[in-house]
Amino acid sequence: MRARKSVYIAYTGGTIGMRQGAHGYEPAPGFLEEQMSRLPVLASPDMPRYRIHEYDPLLDSANMSPADWVKLGRDIMSRYDRYDGFIVLHGTDTMAFSASSLSFMFRNLGKPIVFTGSQIPLCEVRTDARENLITSLLLAARHPIPEVSLFVGHQLLRGNRATKVSAKRFLAFSSPNYPPLGEAGVDLVINRDRVLPSPSEPIAFDAVGHAQVADLRIFPGITPETLEAFLGPLHGAVLHTYGAGNAPDRPELLEVLQQASERGVVLVNCTQCLEGSVNMAGYATGNALREAGVISGYDMTPEAALTKLYYLLSQDLDPEEIREQMQQNLRGELSRPAAEP
Numbered sequence: 223m224r225a226r227k228s229v230y231i232a233y234t235g236g237t238i239g240m241r242q243g244a245h246g247y248e249p250a251p252g253f254l255e256e257q258m259s260r261l262p263v264l265a266s267p268d269m270p271r272y273r274i275h276e277y278d279p280l281l282d283s284a285n286m287s288p289a290d291w292v293k294l295g296r297d298i299m300s301r302y303d304r305y306d307g308f309i310v311l312h313g314t315d316t317m318a319f320s321a322s323s324l325s326f327m328f329r330n331l332g333k334p335i336v337f338t339g340s341q342i343p344l345c346e347v348r349t350d351a352r353e354n355l356i357t358s359l360l361l362a363a364r365h366p367i368p369e370v371s372l373f374v375g376h377q378l379l380r381g382n383r384a385t386k387v388s389a390k391r392f393l394a395f396s397s398p399n400y401p402p403l404g405e406a407g408v409d410l411v412i413n414r415d416r417v418l419p420s421p422s423e424p425i426a427f428d429a430v431g432h433a434q435v436a437d438l439r440i441f442p443g444i445t446p447e448t449l450e451a452f453l454g455p456l457h458g459a460v461l462h463t464y465g466a467g468n469a470p471d472r473p474e475l476l477e478v479l480q481q482a483s484e485r486g487v488v489l490v491n492c493t494q495c496l497e498g499s500v501n502m503a504g505y506a507t508g509n510a511l512r513e514a515g516v517i518s519g520y521d522m523t524p525e526a527a528l529t530k531l532y533y534l535l536s537q538d539l540d541p542e543e544i545r546e547q548m549q550q551n552l553r554g555e556l557s558r559p560a561a562e563p
Contacts, residue, residue, distance in 0.1 A: 236313030283313025307362030321381030467500030483515025
């Protein structure tokens with residue numbers, strides 16, 4: 223019999239541990255652990271030992287903030303040497319943001335951190351929570367995946383490549399620009415060639431700070447006044463542009479972007495499309511953005527681009543260094559063409 227591994231479960235909140243209240247599903251302290259104690263499979267010798275740490279207060283993921291990402295990361299870091307793997311139970315609405323953020327804050331991660339949650343609470347008769355929880359425990363304990371991942375439905379996705387695509391399906395997340403790290407069917411299959419290599423350096427944790435970061439979806443008719451008001455207080459912004467990275471190339475808009483870039487605002491171009499990559503040399507409109515100081519986000523998800531900005535703006539880097547690193551693949555979050563014009 224194989225030795226039982228040990229998994230730390232950070233329970234931040236979310237649907238998975240909620241119960242029905244007077245006004246719908248609501249978090250209830252102690253309720254998730256009570257429900258898990260009623261699942262005989264979790265006591266099986268084939269399952270890892272686990273410890274649940276319930277956060278106070280439990281949060282609907284809509285209320286998660288960068289400060290909560292740091293709290294979560296520090297929690298895991300303080301217990302890193304005592305467990306074989308880690309699970310974060312989290313609401314699905316902002317799970318991709320939290321997973322992306324932790325992927326950047328942890329350098330040289332050598333153990334699995336698996337985010338999971340559910341669309342229906344564990345207490346219900348028909349629920350996706352049971353399989354998500356059981357499979358995540360097995361992934362965290364038995365599979366040495368040295369990165370932050372996300373398991374929901376039957377797919378294991380890289381955390382900073384995932385984005386929520388459905389509010390009603392059990393397979394609520396997709397990884398449009400990178401294939402799954404693994405899939406759970408009759409067998410639990412890990413695609414090792416897609417997993418990040420094990421680090422050679424010791425683990426480190428770099429907390430995000432209080433940078434002023436936001437994102438803006440470009441839309442027909444956007445005015446320079448709107449753009450200027452939006453960019454005014456910011457240190458960095460993700461611009462969600464059309465298609466392969468295009469936006470109106472009206473001179474008055476480009477002037478606002480250039481002025482913001484010159485005063486140190488880091489402007490990142492990400493496509494509004496779910497799938498594909500920014501190519502700012504493909505069209506004159508995209509090239510005009512580049513000349514105004516906007517950099518390419520390539521195929522990063524909006525969640526990865528925003529949290530990466532938070533991370534880099536919290537380091538001791540000048541704007542030009544941040545622009546350079548935003549365009550580099552730090553944690554498997556982007557694919558950059560081998561040859562660029």
